[in-house]
Amino acid sequence: MTRAGGRRILRPTAPVVTSNGRIRLNPGWLAAVLVLITAGALAVAGSTSRPTGQTGRTTEQVALSERQLTCTGGIKGASSMSGVADVRGVGTGVLTRNATPAVPVIGNVTTGSLATNPLVLIADKNVAAGVFASQIARNARWLAFEPCPEPRASWWFVGAGGSGSHDTVLTIGNPRAGNAIFDINVLGPQGPVTAPGLKGLSLSSGATRSFDLGKVAPSAGELAVSITSSRGLVSVSAADSWSRALVDKPVNEWVAPQPDAAKQVDLTGIPAKPGQATLLLANTGTTDALAKVEVVGSTGTFTPKAVPTVSLSPGAVVSVPITSLFDGKPSALRVTSPVPIVATVRSVVNGDDSYATTASALAGSSVAAVPAGVHAELRLSSLGKLGAVTVRTFDAKGREVGSSREIAIPAESAVGVTLSPKARYVEVTATAPQTIGSLLISNSSGIGESVLSPAARALRLPVVHPGA
Numbered sequence: 001m002t003r004a005g006g007r008r009i010l011r012p013t014a015p016v017v018t019s020n021g022r023i024r025l026n027p028g029w030l031a032a033v034l035v036l037i038t039a040g041a042l043a044v045a046g047s048t049s050r051p052t053g054q055t056g057r058t059t060e061q062v063a064l065s066e067r068q069l070t071c072t073g074g075i076k077g078a079s080s081m082s083g084v085a086d087v088r089g090v091g092t093g094v095l096t097r098n099a100t101p102a103v104p105v106i107g108n109v110t111t112g113s114l115a116t117n118p119l120v121l122i123a124d125k126n127v128a129a130g131v132f133a134s135q136i137a138r139n140a141r142w143l144a145f146e147p148c149p150e151p152r153a154s155w156w157f158v159g160a161g162g163s164g165s166h167d168t169v170l171t172i173g174n175p176r177a178g179n180a181i182f183d184i185n186v187l188g189p190q191g192p193v194t195a196p197g198l199k200g201l202s203l204s205s206g207a208t209r210s211f212d213l214g215k216v217a218p219s220a221g222e223l224a225v226s227i228t229s230s231r232g233l234v235s236v237s238a239a240d241s242w243s244r245a246l247v248d249k250p251v252n253e254w255v256a257p258q259p260d261a262a263k264q265v266d267l268t269g270i271p272a273k274p275g276q277a278t279l280l281l282a283n284t285g286t287t288d289a290l291a292k293v294e295v296v297g298s299t300g301t302f303t304p305k306a307v308p309t310v311s312l313s314p315g316a317v318v319s320v321p322i323t324s325l326f327d328g329k330p331s332a333l334r335v336t337s338p339v340p341i342v343a344t345v346r347s348v349v350n351g352d353d354s355y356a357t358t359a360s361a362l363a364g365s366s367v368a369a370v371p372a373g374v375h376a377e378l379r380l381s382s383l384g385k386l387g388a389v390t391v392r393t394f395d396a397k398g399r400e401v402g403s404s405r406e407i408a409i410p411a412e413s414a415v416g417v418t419l420s421p422k423a424r425y426v427e428v429t430a431t432a433p434q435t436i437g438s439l440l441i442s443n444s445s446g447i448g449e450s451v452l453s454p455a456a457r458a459l460r461l462p463v464v465h466p467g468a
Contacts, residue, residue, distance in 0.1 A: 067128035069121040071148035072171040072208060073114030074239030075137040075252045080119045080148065081369035082133035083109040085394070085427050093126030106130075107398015109369065109424045118208055119148070120175045132425060134369040135237075135254070138445050142251035142352045144239075145441055145448030147368065149257065151175055151233035156258040156342040158224040158317065159240075159280045159355055162186070162193070162213035166242045168255060170211040172227065173235045174203040180232030184211065187282050189221040191315040203234065222317045224282035224342055242353065253448070256355040261285075261340035266296075266332060267356040268379055269438035269449030272416070273328040274347035279320040283312035285339030295325055296332040296381045301412040312341065330416035332359075332381040332436065352446025359436035359451055362389070365429045366437070366452040370419060374441040378417040378426070378452075382409040384434035393423035409435060428452055 071080040084095055086106040095104040098120055104127060112119060114135060123131040133148035151174075160168035174180040184198035195217035203209055213223065227236050238255040258265070261284040270277070283289055291310045294303050304325050312318055322345070325331075333356065335343050345356035361383070370376045370393070380389060387409035393401040401420045409415050409432075419426060428437055437452040 066125060067123045067131055068151055068175050069131060069133045069148045070151065070173050070175050070235035071114055071119040071133055071135045072173050072235060072237045073118060073135060074169055074171040074210070074237050075144055075254070077139070078114040078135050078137040078144075080112050080114055080133060080135050081109055081371065082119065082121060082131075082148070083107065083369070083425060084123065084127045085130040085132065085367045085425060087130040087365040087367065087427060094124045095127060095131065096122040107394060109396040118173055129365060130367055132367040132369055134450055136371050136448070137252060140445055141249065142253070143374070143441070143443060143446035143448045144253045145371065145450055146237070146254040146256065147450045147453065149235050149237070151235045152259060153229040153233055154260045155227040155236045156224065156261060157238040157255045158222070158258070158282050158342045159255050159344050159346050160213060160223040160225050160238055161240065161242065162217050162219040162223055164214065167212065167214040168223070168225070168241070169239045170213070170225065170227070171208060171237050171239065172203060172211070173208040174205055174232060175235060176233055177205050178232055179204055180229055180234050182227055182229040182234055185226045185228070186213065186217040186219070187224040187315050187317050188219045189317050191313070193217050193219045193223065222280055222319050224317050240353070251352050251446070253353045253355065256344055256357040256451070258342045258344075258358040261342050263337055263340055265335045265341060265343040266359050266383060266436055267335070267343060267345055268332045268359045268381060268436050269354070269356045269440055269451060270326065270331060270333065270345050270379070271347050271349050271354070271440065271447060272330060273326055274323060274349055276348040277321070277323045277326060278346045279307070279310070279322045279333070279343065280317065280346060281310055281312060281320070281335065281341055281343045282317045283314055283337075283339060283341055286314045287339055288313055289337045289339045289341070291335050291337040291341060294334040296334055296383070296412060296414050297327070298329040298331065298414055300410070301334070312337065330379050330414040332379065332414050334383070347447070349442070349447045354447045354449050357438055357449060357451035359438065360453065361433060362428065362430035362435050362437060362452060363454045365427055366454050367425055367427050368439045368450050368452055369425050370423045370439065371441060372424070374443045376419040376423060376439060376441050378419065378428065378437055379414065379440055380407060380409050380417065380435065380437040381414040382411055382432070382435055385411050386432060387411075387435040388432040389435060389437070390429040390431060391417060392427045393419055394425050394427070395422050396424040
């Protein structure tokens with residue numbers, strides 16, 4: 001056995017006949033034989049014709065020369081904040097708003113109502129890295145906030161509801177050319193929820209469609225919902241409405257999405273000291289699992305004694321109280337499992353909800369809108385070695401507020417960075433790997449959060465090929 005390019009290579013040798021007449025197979029020789037057998041089988045399978053009318057699904061890599069963001073709303077009174085930050089000094093480009101192309105005024109923040117139509121932004125390659133958009137809704141009792149997503153083929157939402165007191169409405173849009181075909185699947189505390197008519201759904205280019213889980217998948221308890229596209233890409237938001245008592249008026253929030261189930265989920269955007277916090281997990285696999293919970297805190301990462309592991313049955317949603325894990329300092333949560341899972345933390349502060357977001361490592365610059373009239377704080381965590389970011393804030397006309405700040409994040413730890421009340425968007429540039437972040441906002445009405453995400457560089461696009 002030798003190593004090449006960091007990989008182990010088994011050199012096949014011939015079988016050995018032992019003294020008792022038995023054959024001992026060298027592992028490398030056996031592996032080589034298996035590779036040849038597998039290759040032969042695949043060749044035969046590839047040459048086998050399919051029945052007439054049958055289709056085959058594959059994916060192909062799509063390089064994004066233009067970036068799309070869709071604010072679908074879904075909450076009464078929702079509005080959008082959008083703009084382009086000049087993160088690369090390119091100066092000008094084309095930004096299309098709802099089919100109207102224009103040269104954007106770099107740095108200016110534009111607001112608009114989402115009462116009638118979603119906002120669809122398409123940014124060409126010159127300004128794609130700096131385009132940002134968020135949607136916000138609020139009243140005297142609650143505050144809802146989330147970034148407007150880019151279309152993709154896979155979506156998960158955990159913490160949704162399908163009852164009269166806790167209901168979630170999915171708003172699904174197709175901002176790209178061509179029809180999109182997708183399935184909706186729902187999991188509950190006892191496993192999959194029966195929901196007829198949610199397979200093979202079609203959405204034409206530019207169209208938007210809503211699904212009220214209380215009507216299409218009525219169920220008590222916590223739900224996890226997946227939207228999986230077999231053709232095209234879709235944008236999805238999940239507007240949540242929850243009344244904790246019969247006499248209470250509901251509070252509203254967007255449930256944070258997760259791109260796909262994973263064996264490690266890193267959650268950011270958790271208030272420092274929530275009045276109530278619940279970890280929500282769903283096992284998307286077919287076998288039982290024990291999920292390990294770790295807190296990425298201000299002094300390092302540790303396994304809490306109160307909730308070291310969580311037992312997960314296949315296809316089931318589990319809720320675990322974790323309020324005691326938070327000490328008033330910035331923190332994130334890491335959940336690992338031997339099978340793919342989806343997860344969030346629902347936090348309650350003064351009666352209002354927010355959902356922690358699954359975060360991926362920052363790369364390059366990420367830009368997020370900052371609403372007026374809120375306290376805004378970045379939550380930054382290093383999942384590996386010492387992390388570092390550069391933070392710059394700007395007002396609504398693109399003028400820098402104060403000077404840029406270099407923020408060091410101790411290894412396996414979390415920090416908070418308070419933003420100026422004048423800031424209307426923030427640019428965070430990662431200068432070290434394995435750094436995740438979110439923007440947490442609050443006011444007298446409630447709380448909300450927005451994950452920091454770099455611009456997608458490429459996507460996996462589902463492709464349906466007609467059968468032979």
